[in-house]
Amino acid sequence: MNADSSSPAKQPSPTAENGQPDIVLECQQVSHWFGDNKVLNNVNLRIARGQIVALVGPSGSGKSTLLRAILGTHPPKSGQVVMDGAPYRKPHRDRGIVYQRYSLFPFLTAEENVAFGPMLDQTSIPFRVFQFPKWRAQRADQLRQAGELLDQVGLGHAKRKYPSELSGGMCQRVAIAQALIMRPKLLLLDEPFGALDESTRESLQLMLLHLYQENIDARAKHQPEPHTILIVTHELNEALYVSDRILGLSQYHQGGSEGATIVYDKPAPIFQPHEERDHVRFNQQKEMLLKSVFSDEFIQHHSEFVSFWSEVASERQQLSH
Amino acid sequence: MIRQPISGSWRAGLGLASILLVMLLYTALASSRQRTARREQQEVAQTRLSELEEQRVDLQRDLETARAETDQTSRERGVEQAESGLQRNAEETEKFEALRDQPTKVDRTVPSWSMLLQDGLIRACTPQGAFERKEIWLVEDFKATGLRLLTSLLVGILCSVVIGLLMGCLDPVDAFLMPPFTFFSKVPATAVLPIFFVVIQINFSMYVAIIVFGMLPSLAQAISASVRKDVPEELIFKAYTLGASQFELIADVIFKKVLPRILDAARLQIGPALVLLVAAEWMVAGEGIGYRLRLFYQRTDMTVVFVYVFLLGVIGLVVDYALIWARRKLCPWFGE
Numbered sequence: 155m156n157a158d159s160s161s162p163a164k165q166p167s168p169t170a171e172n173g174q175p176d177i178v179l180e181c182q183q184v185s186h187w188f189g190d191n192k193v194l195n196n197v198n199l200r201i202a203r204g205q206i207v208a209l210v211g212p213s214g215s216g217k218s219t220l221l222r223a224i225l226g227t228h229p230p231k232s233g234q235v236v237m238d239g240a241p242y243r244k245p246h247r248d249r250g251i252v253y254q255r256y257s258l259f260p261f262l263t264a265e266e267n268v269a270f271g272p273m274l275d276q277t278s279i280p281f282r283v284f285q286f287p288k289w290r291a292q293r294a295d296q297l298r299q300a301g302e303l304l305d306q307v308g309l310g311h312a313k314r315k316y317p318s319e320l321s322g323g324m325c326q327r328v329a330i331a332q333a334l335i336m337r338p339k340l341l342l343l344d345e346p347f348g349a350l351d352e353s354t355r356e357s358l359q360l361m362l363l364h365l366y367q368e369n370i371d372a373r374a375k376h377q378p379e380p381h382t383i384l385i386v387t388h389e390l391n392e393a394l395y396v397s398d399r400i401l402g403l404s405q406y407h408q409g410g411s412e413g414a415t416i417v418y419d420k421p422a423p424i425f426q427p428h429e430e431r432d433h434v435r436f437n438q439q440k441e442m443l444l445k446s447v448f449s450d451e452f453i454q455h456h457s458e459f460v461s462f463w464s465e466v467a468s469e470r471q472q473l474s475h
Numbered sequence: 476m477i478r479q480p481i482s483g484s485w486r487a488g489l490g491l492a493s494i495l496l497v498m499l500l501y502t503a504l505a506s507s508r509q510r511t512a513r514r515e516q517q518e519v520a521q522t523r524l525s526e527l528e529e530q531r532v533d534l535q536r537d538l539e540t541a542r543a544e545t546d547q548t549s550r551e552r553g554v555e556q557a558e559s560g561l562q563r564n565a566e567e568t569e570k571f572e573a574l575r576d577q578p579t580k581v582d583r584t585v586p587s588w589s590m591l592l593q594d595g596l597i598r599a600c601t602p603q604g605a606f607e608r609k610e611i612w613l614v615e616d617f618k619a620t621g622l623r624l625l626t627s628l629l630v631g632i633l634c635s636v637v638i639g640l641l642m643g644c645l646d647p648v649d650a651f652l653m654p655p656f657t658f659f660s661k662v663p664a665t666a667v668l669p670i671f672f673v674v675i676q677i678n679f680s681m682y683v684a685i686i687v688f689g690m691l692p693s694l695a696q697a698i699s700a701s702v703r704k705d706v707p708e709e710l711i712f713k714a715y716t717l718g719a720s721q722f723e724l725i726a727d728v729i730f731k732k733v734l735p736r737i738l739d740a741a742r743l744q745i746g747p748a749l750v751l752l753v754a755a756e757w758m759v760a761g762e763g764i765g766y767r768l769r770l771f772y773q774r775t776d777m778t779v780v781f782v783y784v785f786l787l788g789v790i791g792l793v794v795d796y797a798l799i800w801a802r803r804k805l806c807p808w809f810g811e
């Protein structure tokens with residue numbers, strides 16, 4: 155099931171230095187409903203620092219609802235979401251989001267969009283008004299940082315352009331840079347590439363792989379991984395390609411009439427940015443996903459596909475022996 | 476043909492043609508009006524002349540009967556009377572013949588171009604008045620009205636922006652202000668003028684109050700609707716995840732997003748505000764454009780009126796373009 159284990163650098167390692175998983179986010183018995191429409195049913199979920207998790211599921215299963223609950227804009231009606239040990243019910247600068255649309259502020263240039271977070275986060279309106287000279291110096295610094303980040307995502311030439319002048323793919327790159335500059339503890343992406351054509355999509359997936367590579371590099375230097383990402387997508391190939399862990403959210407489980415829950419949770423194959431995209435490697439897991447998440451074949455036994463943490467644990471045992 | 480674009484020169488040509496046509500029509504109207512006025516004068520003179528002719532014949536007869544009188548004293552008195560009558564008749568006839576042959580009447584209801592220039596523009600631009608302190612009407616009037624308009628636009632737009640943003644962002648404010656605003660935006664502001672005249676006396680702040688009353692309900696509602704419609708919730712959530720405070724959300728996100736709408740909505744309010752102001756001035760002012768229009772209306776003298784109307788149109792156009800330009804400068808992201 156898991157990808158090749160030939161290269162140790164490619165091994166998913168959701169563990170901190172002490173061997174215990176460093177859990178960033180935890181959903182505890184999260185349920186949500188809209189009137190009679192029961193959407194989420196007792197979702198339990200832990201995400202460790204450095205993971206790139208793909209969330210898949212049938213349309214309308216509640217992926218966006220779960221994401222909004224985790225973001226904090228729409229807290230769950232029952233259960234709670236916890237970040238670094240603290241429950242919360244509000245959005246916060248520690249949790250970034252990229253939506254499919256409307257992620258950018260249309261009245262700001264690409265550069266200003268990216269620098270917008272630091273501005274809001276580090277300064278207040280009174281400071282910007284009453285200490286204008288200081289603010290200008292700080293602003294120049296923020297814009298420079300934003301520019302550097304845009305260079306990194308390959309948009310150095312479009313810094314001064316407004317979102318309406320950018321293509322859909324460029325907009326999403328800017329939106330990701332805008333979220334990354336905040337160094338969020340968790341970055342949420344809700345079908346970020348859903349409206350893009352195939353080749354643009356692939357180049358953006360590559361960008362996510364580069365982020366994962368940064369995680370691996372940090373891990374090698376025994377530093378905390380910089381990026382923890384939860385990405386919702388309806389494209390299974392994409393999910394398998396960019397993530398190191400796949401979650402299936404679906405109503406196809408025993409309590410399905412009460413709403414969807416996590417019915418699939420397994421490691422995903424890991425690719426390096428320069429590697430050939432080998433779809434054959436996907437096929438086995440894709441079939442499994444289709445059966446367990448998108449059809450009702452395994453309603454009785456869905457729990458056997460929720461095995462991520464036990465697989466991690468047994469792997470760790472093997473390593474220590 | 477339908478929705479088929481035409482070339483730039485065609486467009487300019489047609490535009491020029493319509494302007495020329497309007498000027499031509501005005502010229503025709505003015506000259507026909509002047510001609511009618513002359514003809515009326517000729518007719519009046521002609522009628523009087525025929526009356527005088529009848530009178531002369533009568534007087535002639537009187538003279539002859541007087542000469543035939545036997546009594547000397549009564550003969551002399553009769554002849555003298557008739558002769559002086561004939562002389563007066565001749566003088567008057569001469570005057571009316573001159574009027575008939577060269578009518579001098581000027582009509583100021585549809586003035587000719589030269590009258591517009593002489594009695595309108597030049598009169599309005601040169602110091603006028605019987606007293607020591609002479610004033611230039613154009614300057615005085617446009618200054619008075621302009622000051623009233625600018626002040627009230629400033630106050631009105633500022634209040635509308637603050638209230639509109641609050642209504643759009645905070646449901647309680649919306650619930651509280653919606654009923655009166657919906658009602659007052661339907662009341663024609665001109666109908667409320669007498670109430671203002673009486674309640675706030677006639678002074679500068681009254682004009683400001685009238686215009687603010689006229690624009691605030693609809694402008695605030697337009698802004699609040701734009702806040703609700705044009706700011707996707709994603710942007711608001713996004714701003715929160717970037718660490719925005721409530722106030723920053725309003726000032727740095729929502730305000731900036733709806734700014735082009737505010738500018739457009741405010742631009743559309745300038746016309747109605749001017750209508751209201753000129754109407755109020757017409758009724759009660761002692762200076763200003765409306766006041767001058769009333770004075771000349773009472774003399775059926777349209778020379779200055781036409782000049783003022785034309786200038787108002789020009790100013791309206793200039794202000795309109797200035798605001799469109801401001802929107803392009805302030806919101807380059809908004810497009811056309």
Ligand SMILES: Nc1ncnc2c1ncn2[C@@H]1O[C@H](COP(=O)(O)OP(=O)(O)OP(=O)(O)O)[C@@H](O)[C@H]1O
Nearest residue numbers: 188191193211212213214215216217218219220388
């Ligand atoms: N604001 C809302 N009010 C009422 N019902 C809602 C609301 N938002 C979502 N729902 C319902 O909740 C269910 C889950 O919606 P959600 O958007 O989370 O699904 P999803 O998995 O993201 O679907 P998709 O893949 O199409 O994006 C749907 O049945 C939807 O109709």
Ligand SMILES: [Mg+2]
Nearest residue numbers: 217218219344
């Ligand atoms: Mg969705």
